[in-house]
Structure formats: C-alpha cells, structure tokens
Amino acid sequence: MLLLLSLLLAAGPAPVTGNPVERAIEELAEKAVPAPEPSRLALLVLTPGCDALREPIRVALSGALARRGQDVLPVEDAESANAEGWAMAHGADALLKLHVTLSEERLALVGELVPTRENFFLQRHARAGLAGSRLVTAVATPDAALKALVSERARGGPIGLVPLGRLDVPLLALAAGPTRLGAVRLVAVTPAEVLLLDEHGIRLDARPLSPFLAGPRVRDASAVVAVGDFGQGRIAYAVAGHSEGEILSAEGDRLERVAGLPPVGATQPIASGGAGPLFGAFVPGRGVLADLVLPAPDPAAQPSSGRELFGAAAAPHPGRAAFAVLGCDYTLRILGTGLEAAYPEVPGVGVGFALADLEGDGEPLLVVSSATPGPRDRIRVLRPGARDTALFEAEPGEGTVVAAAAADVTGDGLDDAVLATSLPSGGTELWLLTADGSRDRR
C-alpha cells in the first residue's frame, strides 16, 4: 500500500490530475511559491500519527516545488526540532514547515513559510521567532488508500504512564492542544502567570496574570484554561478573583494578548475540544464554577442548580462523550456534543481528569485521579458507561493530581493525557499517559 501511495503521489510532473491529494499538494506549492522564482527552500514535513505519509508527501511536494524553480533541501529528521537553524546553516532562503493531519474525513496540509536568509531588515536570526512568516493551507478528501492508513493509525498499544517534566511552581489549571501551526503545546496556569510549554513540558514563554480584583480575595486559588478556536487566539484562561481573563495567541511560541475576557461572574471558556468550546462561570468570591455549561457565551444564562463544579474537560476527538464536568461532590457528569447526558455519572473522581481517545477507537476514555484524601494519588483509565474495572491503573504516586489535559502529545495520531501532580515540595510533576508504545512507560 505504501508503495502504491508513493507511486501515486510522486508520479511524474503532471501538475493537475483527478487525484484530490495531488491537487492539494499542487495547491499548497502554488500558494507557497505564487510565481516561479529560483531560490533554496528547506522543507520539513511533519506527519504526527502517520509516519507512513511523510516520505510520499515529501517526495510529491518536492516535485511540485521544483517545478516552480525551487531548489528543495529536505530537513533531516534529526534536525526537525531546530529546522530553522538548520535551514539557515544550509543557506536556505526560506523554510517550509508542513504539518499533515489525517482523519477519515480529510487530509489537511498546513504549511508555514519562514524566511531564513540572514537579513538585516527582517531581523532574522535563528532565535528571532517567526517575524515575516506566512501560512499556507490545503485540504483534500482522503481516498480509500489513505482511509486505510487512518484505520491502521487507530490501533494503540498498551496504556502507560511516562514522566514528562517538572516545574518548580504549583499549577492551578492545565490545557493542551495544537497551535495554529499544528504543534502541540501545553498551557499551564500558576498562581502568578500563564506558562506555555512544549510537548516535553519545557517552558517556552510566560505571561503574568492580571491583578487581583479589589476587595476580598478568593480563598481557594483556581483557574480555567482551554486551547481551541477563540478567534484571533487559541488560548483562553481565567483565574478566580482576578480582574479579567485573557485570550492569547501562541504564534512563534510567544504568548501575546489578543483580547480580555470579562471578569469573574460572566461566562468564559472553561474547556475546548473537538466538539468546540464549553463556557461556564466562576461563582463570585469562590474558586469553583457555577452549575452552568454552555456551548457559547451567554450573559443572561443562570445556573441550573446550586451545585458547584470544580472544572470541565473536553475530548480532542469526541465520540458519544464530548465533555465532562466534575461537581464539588466529586461526581463526574459525561456530556455529549449537545451537552446532553451521554453516560451515567461517575462518582469518586478527583480534580485531575480528562477525556482522551487513548485507544483510537473513536470513543474517549476517562482519565481520572482519586477523590480519596491521602498523600498519594492514583490515576485510572475508565471506559465511560462500563461497569467493569479500570482499563489501566497506575501505582499510587507521591503528591496529588491537580489538573489534566488531553491532546496528541506524542504525534502518533492518538490522544494522550497530560497530568499535573502537585508535589509536597510545592512544585509540579507532569506525567504523560499514552498508548504510544515508543515511549518508556511505568
């Protein structure tokens, strides 16, 4: 099948055929190089979750770019983390960083064209960020051969827990998801700032929180954060007792304010996933949310009951379950895309929880911490609605799981979960729960 795909994609210089994938590649090349112009172009192709696609697409795109006068330099795999520096070192005029994502419905090509020639006016150097960069995209409907790759992708290995990194600060909230360029980033809210972390938990940028509201403080420090489509930015956060939340962009791995969110009491994003964002509101003066979950902001919305919520989670790849909200009675409600009850409630769930399609079968699993007080916490993976025992249960670990998020962190096409454990020392340990067999696990 791979051979067939390679032949299909790399078959000669024919610019336009009836193959939708080829048409998408030609479209992308056309957008990247609107007019034929001889230059050296470094090309990095990232195909998270579907390694088999990388080489055929690289070959096909190289051909399409070559036809437009480009001298294409494929970036070596080992240099992918420093592709821009590699391109500059090899005298490339620009770097085309292509993210390919594949689902049963579509093949998406998202390319970022980054100038890499040393240029005083562009102020380009290896660590200057993405000034002057340009985004090019193309989409195709996958054919049978590509759909076969999707079903192949969906077979995950055994679930395991892997240490991801350690922060020296406590965490209030955690979210994960792709930026506009497709790279997965973690966003953590601490009592003092918002942190942007890479997929390994390495700190990329930070931004201080807005000031406290005048008057009484909130006793239980608490925050919500979501990665999703919020207009100009992809990150939305709010902190109980602070004057306002913010929508941030993470372009170039820098946190930039795009807009302010209304102060506590108004509805704001509390989670975001494949079914879109979920909106809720803090109870004024408290670090908990009102019993209010909405698909869109609604200033007139009233809580359904006096019940209070600790937080919400959204599945990156929803199935029957799309969202989950945890009540202050430690009972988890699992909601569908229309916010209807999708499964029976799950009691005894701790505040670290996520919905993640770890197995790739199209239905998210529940990743939950324990609601039993104690110095050690326990992470379990449960199948929603199932009465059987946990699919996975980690040995109880030191500290308490305070937050969790789901995204495809390993790039294998399957959701993973990131869990933040608050340590007695005051720091935070990040853990990756994954079915990616290439990761060392516990």
Added chain:
Amino acid sequence: MRMRLFLALLLMVPAAGQAGVRPRYGGTLRVLLPARPAEPHPSRAETFAELLAVRATGETLLEVDSLGRLAPALLEAVPELEDGGRTVRLRLAPALAFHDGEPLTAARVAESLENLGAPGSPNAFLLAPIVGAAAVHAGATRSFAGIEVLSERELKIDLAYPFPDFPAVLATLPSAIVHQTPRGAEDGAGPFVAVDEGAQGLVLEPFEGFHGGRPFADEVVLRGSEGRLTSRTFPAGEAELVVRAELLASATPVELPRRGLVLAVVSRRLAGAESIYGALRALDRADLARFVRAPASPVASLLSPAGPSSPAAADPPPEKLPARLRVLLPAAPDSPRGVAARLQVKLYDRGVRVALESVAKDGLSARLYAGDFEAAIVPLWLYSHRPALVLAQVAAAVGGYDAGARFLREAAEADEAHLAPLAAALERELLVVPLYAYGLRVGVAEGVAGLALHDDGTLDLGGTWLLPMRSGP
C-alpha cells in the same frame, strides 16, 4: 500563610497532600471546646475557647506565619519602625469592611485600639508602650495621644520608648479590630459572623466580605464539651472537631502547640509568703505535670520553653510554713483541679492544710490585682511566644496593668542576655512559680480537611472544609 495540619492524615504535610481533592464550600462545622465560649470580645478574651471564638470572628492587623515571621493581615504590609523604633506607620489593605458592611478605616482601627486600652480591659497592657496609654487606661481620656489618623487607610503610632517588637503586639488576638455597632455590640472583620448564642452554642456564619476569602463552611457551631460529651470517647456523630485536654479514644488526636501556662502565685500579704513560695518552687514540677490530663511539660522558668531559661532564684530564707493555706483557682470546666489536688497533697506532706476555692474568672483577676488572696493557681493562654509579650502577659495576669506595662517596657529595653534575669526578677517580685506548659488535643472526624493552626495555637476554622461524606452533595 499558616501552618497547615492535615489532621485526617495525622501528618504534618503541605496542602498538596490531599490526593485529587480540592477544598469545597458548604456544610456545618461543629466544634466542641473545653469550655463554652461566650460572645467573642477580643479585648477581654483570655482562655483558649474565648481566643478561638475571637480567631473565628475577628481579624488582626498582622499575623504570624508558619516560620514565626510577621505577615500582613488587615494591613497592606508589615510596617517598619521609624524614629529609632519609636514610631510605626500602619497602612490598611484596600476595601476592607466589618461584618455589618461598615468600612474598616484607620479611624476605626484607632477606636478599636482605644477599646483595648480602656479601663477594665484585661489586655490593655499590650498597648502600654503607646504615648498616652496610661491616661487612656486610667479613664482620663479616651484617645491615645500617640495615635494619629493620617488618612482613610493610614495611621501613625508613637511609642513612649523604642520597642522594635511592637508590631508583634498587632498580631495578638486581643488586638483584633472591632467596632461598636449602633446596638452596642462589637462587630469584627474576621472570617465568620456570630449570629446566635443559644442553647446549641455560639453559632457563626461565613462573612462573604472577609479580606482573606469567604470561609468554606456554611456554618460553625462552637460548644463547650460538658455533660455526656465529656466522655473520652470522640463523639464523631456529634462534632467534626473536638478540642480537649484528654486523650480521645476513638479518634487519633493531634496535639496543639503548648501555649497554655499554669502558674502558682503567692500573695505578699500572706504571713509566711516567702516560705510558701519556697515550698512551691521546691515542688517536683515533672511529677506535677504527670497529673495534667493535657499534654504537658514542666516549666523551669517563665521563658522556658518559649525562651532561654532563667537562672534559679536564690532559695528563700528558712521560715515556718503556715498551717493553713487558701488557694484560689478559676471556676471553669477546664480548670486545673487535678494539679491543685496534687499540690494540696504535696503541701499537706509539709504540714500545710490547703483549702481550694473556685472563683469566677473575673473575680479571680480582681482578687489577684487587689492582693485579696493567699495563693492562687492561674492558667494563661499565651498570645505570643515573643519573650517581652510573655513576661508582660504573666505580669499583667498576676499584678494587673501596671505590672504588665512595666515588665513590657523592661523587656523591650533589655537585650537578649538580660531577658532571663528579667524573667527571674519577675518571678521573685510577684512570687510567681511557673508550674507547667500544656497544650490541647484536637480530634478530627473523618471527612474533615484543611485544618490549619495559627502561631498562638488557635485553629483556622475559615480554611477548614468538609468532604461530601461529611456534608452531603
């Protein structure tokens, strides 16, 4: 920040030690205390139960953090002394309010301090360093000459002598800021509001405007653990917290810091006072401490264990012991009667017949100040562990305002090397024998979390919360 005690685990671990759970709001916190607390009045609070009630309803300008350092409470920052330690400027945090919604301003703070320094206030000695304090305490004037309100949020306090530790006074519970309501009651600014003092105890409700955040519990009930509840069995179904001297059989208790101090005092008017004083000093205090129901340690001097030991006082000259001795002790459920009885036996062995007389707390203080007693057993709950404040509190409890004010000044002016001799001088002058220090035990029902301790051994009920098993969904 306060010392966080996660008593459900019986371990001193930080807040992170609660697997997967976060504080939640709601529920009733029922607290059984050694004695029933009256309506809280900071300036008059002396016993543990009274101080706990003040801790729940009042708020001080400063507090003591888990490392023993001063930290801001109602103030914006810990003030620094000026003018060689004779002046301190206080700046309040913004947007503070009392329980009734009245703004908590600098003028209100000045009024509150005036109440603390007024005639009849047992804790007026704390403010004795302020210029004009003696006149306020004597009733000659209401206002301190040394307190000036500078603005809505600022005031200046001038001291009569340099006292670098004066800000520590502003962290003691009797200095909690209150104001008189139109109906004549005292209104505080602490995490809870006292709403009822009925048969079921002192009932508190959360104060939504508390500057440190709304407390978690929806209701707190403080009761004395009298009657059938004096059983040593932890009444888990009837209370979430029990503070007691005794070991609690059915709950694993946690000991509070030993901030209780029990003194024996002899009146100088007593014929043979020196001989009785000598006999009391000669008592085996370790033996005496064994008769205390609470966790207790014998105390060799007033600054032990809170500070350096004072040298042993010279033995009094031999003198014939009186044949009879009347010993006063407070009439309260938590009165040290067991120790008094042991003392009775010990003195009987020396040929002294001791008669014990229980006296109401206010009456005991009045008789001590007037010298209308032969000997007394005086329990104190120390407001602070700072030597100057310990010595002043003891001196005031035994000798009244003047003694408290004098020893506060002498301790303020003494360098560290002279504190122990000063403590010895106080014991000798006021014929005080420190007997033992004691703490209390807290029994915590299952499902109670977040309990924290303040430096003075009182509990932070505002931060205590209940798991669903305790308070329902």
